[in-house]
Amino acid sequence: MRVLAAMSGGVDSAVAAARAAEAGHEVTGIHLALSRNPASYRSGARGCCTIEDSNDARRAADVIGIPFYVWDLSDRFHEDVVEDFMDEYAAGRTPNPCLRCNEKIKFAAVLDRALGLGFDAVATGHYAQLRTGADGLIEMHRAVDDGKDQSYVLGVLDQDQLAHSLFPLGDSRKEDVRREAAARGLLVADKPDSHDICFVADGDNAGWLREKLGEKAPNHGGDIVDEASGDVLGRHEGTYGFTIGQRKGLRIGRPAPDGKPRFVLDIEPVSGTVTVGPRERLAVDRLAGIRPRWCGTVPGRLEGTVQLRAHGEEHRAVVTTDGDEVAIELLDPAYGIAPGQAAVIYDGTRVVGSATIASTQRVPADA
Structure with missing residues (x-):
């Protein structure tokens, strides 16, 4: 060849x-x-x-x-x-x-x-x-x-x-x-392996986004809000500096009542609101996927696994497809999953395909 x-x-x-x-x-x-x-x-x-x-x-x-x-x-x-x-x-x-x-x-x-x-x-x-x-x-x-x-x-x-x-x-x-x-x-x-994102010169994704988007971003600046109390804990320069599950760099100063760290739970780019809360509130058990890409035959319903991050762990899941929409039920809850990430679907070691995560459903607080 x-x-x-x-x-x-x-x-x-x-x-x-x-x-x-x-x-x-x-x-x-x-x-x-x-x-x-x-x-x-x-x-x-x-x-x-x-x-x-x-x-x-x-x-x-x-x-x-x-x-x-x-x-x-x-x-x-x-x-x-x-x-x-x-x-x-x-x-x-x-x-x-x-x-x-x-x-x-x-x-x-x-x-x-x-x-x-x-x-x-x-x-x-x-x-x-x-x-x-x-x-x-x-x-x-x-x-x-x-x-x-x-x-x-x-x-x-x-x-x-x-x-x-x-x-x-x-x-x-x-x-x-x-x-x-x-x-x-x-x-x-x-030669060492490459790491991080190739077009971000120093590995500082948030700093790179701040430089590129800055004041031009429609969501420049906003409040950091505690989910449980609704209190405003601080201000930020732009939602592009955050991702779901982030713990470091929040700069909110005031500790949580229980002394445990807070994590980013939600990002609202229109209002600029970043919502934070405890780690257990990051657990999700359902994902909605869009723009699927299939490696072969399109599955109707599949009991397999999904991987949600590069080199991340596998989660047992039930995957169902309906046209360009993919519903994923996680039998093993995942933490810190954000819209925009890819859900790659496996049947054993075989890659079935992938979908872009459009939305997530968190495990109920009393579950």
Whole structure:
């Protein structure tokens, strides 16, 4: 096959490209230039959008012996990922930009261009496994390495995208990938993994949002209110600085009557009100999902599990679908779940699909 290997400049994508080439595929490496100004994104080894990362990817391609190109997708990335991130926070929701990047950039814009150029598949360094099911459809399963499994952020991929994807690392553990990289002479063998959000230069999400939204946000400033008493405990500069379940950085000063910490329970972007209360009030047992993305056959009713955060725990759940609406009953309550997050649905290790959480229903206080 003719394979386009997306090379971020990290160890995982480099080894994935090397394995694809070793398997006999005709591999071409590409690095995605996602920043209009590379200096404004992550520096050093903390991200995947810098000039250093591009150079690391090029050197890895040279060692592997494959052609290498840089594709500028910065405008598309800014529109589909960065602006979406800002819009979601301004609306009081908590998005995951990595899912949006996979959905809109790596497995849409890149894959579409690759197929148009005559490539058969795109290979990445994601930790997930692909198998052909009994019905002939391509199934995506969790990776062998539970600690590195990335099937959650790939839960937005549909059947056509999976049919043109390769995940060469799905059957490997991270320590083995690093050893293999060193044995292959890849200089990125010991390069640290990227963390946090690649386009937030210093990892301070709230500060970045404050700088980008600031006075332009419709919800600039508001009250922090105690749910139980209704008392105003303080003021804030914008709801975009908060997410459901947040405990630190509330700056409300006055302790709760029982001395326990308060958490963000609700965010109202129109009035600017942030409601806080005890941790037990964060428990939710029902979720309403919208904009579902199915990896294969659409389930009518499924007793399986859902994952609500990247590398988060699984929750037993009953999932029912009705057109573009997904109802999720959590048999194991979850805490601190916010609208905008993704609920990725599993049947065992198989990824069934995902939905964006539109609303949650909290466990009654007297339950």
